[in-house]
Amino acid sequence: MECCTKYKKMDGKDIEFLLSVVGKERLFTGEEINEDFSHDELGGIKKMPDVLIEVINTEEVSKIMKYAYDNNIPVVARGSGTGLVGASVPIHGGIMINLSTMNKILEIDEENLTLTVEPGVLLMEISKFVEEHDLFYPPDPGEKSATIGGNINTNAGGMRAVKYGVTRDYVRGLEVVLPNGKVMEVGGKVVKNSSGYSIKDLICGSEGTLAIITKAILKLLPLPKKSISLLIPFEDLDKAIETVPKIVKSKSIPTSIEFMERDVILASEEFLGKKFPDNSADAYLLLTFDGNSKEEIEKDYENVAKICLENSAIDVLIADTDERKESIWSARGAFLEAIKASTSEMDECDVCVPRNKVAEFIKYTYQLQKEFNIRIKNFGHAGDGNLHIYILKDELSEDEWSHKLQAVFKCMYDRARELDGKVSGEHGIGYAKKEYLFESIGEEQKELMKNIKLAFDTKNILNPGKVCE
Numbered sequence: 520m521e522c523c524t525k526y527k528k529m530d531g532k533d534i535e536f537l538l539s540v541v542g543k544e545r546l547f548t549g550e551e552i553n554e555d556f557s558h559d560e561l562g563g564i565k566k567m568p569d570v571l572i573e574v575i576n577t578e579e580v581s582k583i584m585k586y587a588y589d590n591n592i593p594v595v596a597r598g599s600g601t602g603l604v605g606a607s608v609p610i611h612g613g614i615m616i617n618l619s620t621m622n623k624i625l626e627i628d629e630e631n632l633t634l635t636v637e638p639g640v641l642l643m644e645i646s647k648f649v650e651e652h653d654l655f656y657p658p659d660p661g662e663k664s665a666t667i668g669g670n671i672n673t674n675a676g677g678m679r680a681v682k683y684g685v686t687r688d689y690v691r692g693l694e695v696v697l698p699n700g701k702v703m704e705v706g707g708k709v710v711k712n713s714s715g716y717s718i719k720d721l722i723c724g725s726e727g728t729l730a731i732i733t734k735a736i737l738k739l740l741p742l743p744k745k746s747i748s749l750l751i752p753f754e755d756l757d758k759a760i761e762t763v764p765k766i767v768k769s770k771s772i773p774t775s776i777e778f779m780e781r782d783v784i785l786a787s788e789e790f791l792g793k794k795f796p797d798n799s800a801d802a803y804l805l806l807t808f809d810g811n812s813k814e815e816i817e818k819d820y821e822n823v824a825k826i827c828l829e830n831s832a833i834d835v836l837i838a839d840t841d842e843r844k845e846s847i848w849s850a851r852g853a854f855l856e857a858i859k860a861s862t863s864e865m866d867e868c869d870v871c872v873p874r875n876k877v878a879e880f881i882k883y884t885y886q887l888q889k890e891f892n893i894r895i896k897n898f899g900h901a902g903d904g905n906l907h908i909y910i911l912k913d914e915l916s917e918d919e920w921s922h923k924l925q926a927v928f929k930c931m932y933d934r935a936r937e938l939d940g941k942v943s944g945e946h947g948i949g950y951a952k953k954e955y956l957f958e959s960i961g962e963e964q965k966e967l968m969k970n971i972k973l974a975f976d977t978k979n980i981l982n983p984g985k986v987c988e
């Protein structure tokens with residue numbers, strides 16, 4: 520196996536070839552490339568690609584990849600750039616392929632309950648389209664302007680994971696372009712598939728390091744007819760979080776269980792200029808239940824409301840109209856942006872711990888906040904153990920920030936490991952979390968990951984320097 524770490528510097532001949540594939544309207548170089556393409560939403564790393572290319576079909580992707588492979592040029596696939604770990608940043612320069620322009624919904628198959636899409640279709644377009652057909656695509660990550668290609672590559676999670684699982688669970692088949700330019704299909708419309716290694720599942724969550732997705736077949740469900748949200752105020756976050764394992768144990772199945780604190784709600788009110796239905800308590804659980812009739816979900820939510828009240832909830836506020844649900848969930852969707860707007864810079868820890876360890880982990884973050892004298896904000900998916908913990912720079916100098924951030928991260932990832940947690944629940948490893956992944960997986964797994972990467976990408980040209988490199 521051949522592994523190159525040195526890449527060809529792109530020149531006029533390369534541009535000439537690429538122009539012959541896509542024409543000059545969809546190829547950008549130098550100052551024509553918007554600065555946004557040098558970073559994602561948070562990853563803390565910046566680098567411009569040498570060339571940005573908007574593609575509109577598989578054939579173009581295949582020709583570009585084959586050329587890059589033959590000429591040893593690094594390539595990065597880009598969706599909407601809403602990632603949070605620097606995964607879509609071209610750290611070695613080279614070609615960035617913008618897949619968001621490959622954005623057609625190709626087929627809805629109501630007999631097989633599948634939707635076939637190009638990778639640049641946005642999450643919000645998918646849910647709207649399938650709901651018009653009385654169908655449901657359950658994965659519900661907060662950022663609705665992300666592309667489905669990005670969601671598949673980060674194995675995006677979201678709020679409904681408690682009941683429905685994550686993106687990988689809804690990918691039936693993929694068409695991909697391999698690093699050498701060859702086109703391959705994996706999986707399909709079939710419900711079952713025990714035919715050898717699941718390459719499809721390996722590509723899901725591979726953060727653009729193994730292949731470029733050019734088509735996806737997604738699994739759909741019938742659209743639940745009813746849903747209801749409960750907003751449950753608690754005196755403090757400990758009490759709220761400690762109730763979650765009791766809800767899980769009760770065998771009621773909420774669609775989602777989110778936790779939030781008052782100051783994050785206030786930040787979101789200020790950010791959106793909209794009032795949250797209640798902001799008088801220190802902490803809240805936000806739960807949703809869905810099903811086909813009011814009676815079906817009533818039993819479940821009444822049971823959960825009782826458990827919360829027995830565990831010192833102050834009240835149970837029911838949101839059963841679209842308007843009330845919208846006001847709660849739009850605020851929840853804005854938490855990340857609201858925290859970001861409240862500070863000069865921030866970074867995030869997206870660990871996932873067993874659900875009965877969430878309270879312990881959050882208490883630990885309070886301890887770190889005091890110990891390092893740095894602002895730390897939490898919110899997240901209490902129902903699946905995936906926490907979003909934001910460390911805020913505020914007025915710290917660059918030196919203090921980098922020193923404290925590293926020290927706080929080290930403590931958090933060490934503690935997550937002790938609690939049998941994982942480095943990332945849904946945002947991925949990308950560039951920013953590699954060192955924590957390496958600390959947590961051990962030599963054998965690291966070696967296996969590197970060999971899988973090499974089996975797909977012998978020249979290491981596809982999104983080099985990410986995940987396990």
Ligand SMILES: Cc1cc2nc3c(=O)[nH]c(=O)nc-3n(C[C@H](O)[C@H](O)[C@H](O)COP(=O)(O)OP(=O)(O)OC[C@H]3O[C@@H](n4cnc5c(N)ncnc54)[C@H](O)[C@@H]3O)c2cc1C
Binds near residue numbers: 603676
């Ligand atoms: C406000 C906010 C809220 C968020 N909430 C959530 C949440 O609840 N849950 C969650 O999981 N994430 C969340 N995210 C993170 C982000 O939206 C996801 O990681 C999303 O999946 C990224 O999609 P994208 O289209 O922006 O991809 P990008 O950021 O452009 O790329 C992400 C990765 O996918 C690769 N990639 C993209 N398209 C392709 C393709 N076609 N083929 C191969 N590789 C490809 C890229 O190379 C990169 O490695 C949130 C982000 C923000 C800003």
